[in-house]
Amino acid sequence: MSKKPSLGRQKIKIAKIQIKNHLQVTFSKRRSGLFKKASELCTLCGVEIAIVVFSPAGKVFSFGHPEVESVTDRFLARKSNVNSSNLHLVESHQIASVPELNLQLMYMVNELEAEKKRSEALDQMRKDGQSQFWWEAPIEDLSLHELQQLKDSMEELKKSVDIHVNNIIGGSDRAPIILSSTGDSCVDNYIWLCP
Amino acid sequence: MSKKPSLGRQKIKIAKIQIKNHLQVTFSKRRSGLFKKASELCTLCGVEIAIVVFSPAGKVFSFGHPEVESVTDRFLARKSNVNSSNLHLVESHQIASVPELNLQLMYMVNELEAEKKRSEALDQMRKDGQSQFWWEAPIEDLSLHELQQLKDSMEELKKSVDIHVNNIIGGSDRAPIILSSTGDSCVDNYIWLCP
DNA sequence: AAGTCTATGTATAATTT
DNA sequence: TAAATTATACATAGACT
Numbered sequence A, B: 001m002s003k004k005p006s007l008g009r010q011k012i013k014i015a016k017i018q019i020k021n022h023l024q025v026t027f028s029k030r031r032s033g034l035f036k037k038a039s040e041l042c043t044l045c046g047v048e049i050a051i052v053v054f055s056p057a058g059k060v061f062s063f064g065h066p067e068v069e070s071v072t073d074r075f076l077a078r079k080s081n082v083n084s085s086n087l088h089l090v091e092s093h094q095i096a097s098v099p100e101l102n103l104q105l106m107y108m109v110n111e112l113e114a115e116k117k118r119s120e121a122l123d124q125m126r127k128d129g130q131s132q133f134w135w136e137a138p139i140e141d142l143s144l145h146e147l148q149q150l151k152d153s154m155e156e157l158k159k160s161v162d163i164h165v166n167n168i169i170g171g172s173d174r175a176p177i178i179l180s181s182t183g184d185s186c187v188d189n190y191i192w193l194c195p
Numbered sequence C: 001a002a003g004t005c006t007a008t009g010t011a012t013a014a015t016t017t
Numbered sequence D: 001t002a003a004a005t006t007a008t009a010c011a012t013a014g015a016c017t
Helices: A020-045 A068-076 A079-083 A098-128 A130-136 A144-170 B020-045 B068-077 B098-128 B130-136 B144-170
Strands: A048-054 A060-065 A191-193 B048-054 B060-065
Touching (some): A020 A048, A020 B020, B020 B048, B020 B060
Antiparallel strands (some): A048 A060, A060 A191, B048 B060
16 A cells, blocks of 8 residues: 655745646735734733734634734724814714725825835934934024924824825724624634624 | 853743843844735735734834835725815926025024024023924834834814914915025025925 | 854645545 | 544754753
């Protein structure tokens, strides 16, 4: 009897899997692996994590820890706060769909990425020399020119922050979402977003 | 000489790491591992992923794939009806008259005075403790809460700027002004906010 | 904080059930 | 279609730099 022993795990190139069936299997396995890693990181380090995955099929998978509030409501809850400022928000009590929430999260992440790049550039400038740090100096020492630059910088910064807050909070200014919790054996206390 | 060979990777319980230093190392390693897994999943399966991690220190780490546009554009596509941002930074190619230019300079002087007072207050805060200087930190180090505070501060600043502008220029709805490049040593190419 | 090294724990590609 | 198997690739704990 020839028993063909498994070759075991084989090395693969990190490139888009072409065999569709194969891809589906890999996606499923690696997605759960990713979520498991995330949950471990949560537990080990006591951090809050949110993950959103848009599958090729258009499905949305997401992971959040530990409570819904920690990641999502931190945005949604600010609604009232923002309302009191000069943002023009339309009152609505429509309940957001989870995909919409995920879009918002995704948007937020991208915004954060953009800000990160921006700040990296600023960091670089900082490393290039102290002389350019007019924007770190006390305001009373600034020349008019510098003050204008400061103002412009702040406007730029504010604009981007504003846009993202506006879209996250104001873009769907509505009641928070109820997320169901699975009694999964692997993960207690993790709350999953149900697509 | 006793060379102590490494025990190699040891099994650990998935529970909050108590040794703080240890935790930091693990957080850093596993975070990067998680992001790597995520990027592989992106590539292998052609999916879009966003991850946000709030560290215990309040820092925010995030991962997004593939391009900012891919996700944000989807979002922005439906944002138009909601946007109505409170910030109207309008570019205009209208050339300001000299009287208007003077008004702007006047405005700047007033603004400078206001900022001077403001900075005195901030200076006082600075003396009270370094911990409050979240707004001096690079953006990527800001928590979402701090981002919100930053935004609010900027809202305040802009509001006062707007009031000044209204008072000085006349409070009337007028076309935004752009200062033409005057060759002036002090000011060139500034764009002004339309009140 | 970030990188190296070793030994070992884990994830998973390919296959089988 | 999904679960189990197996052998290997990869991740990482701990110690050190």
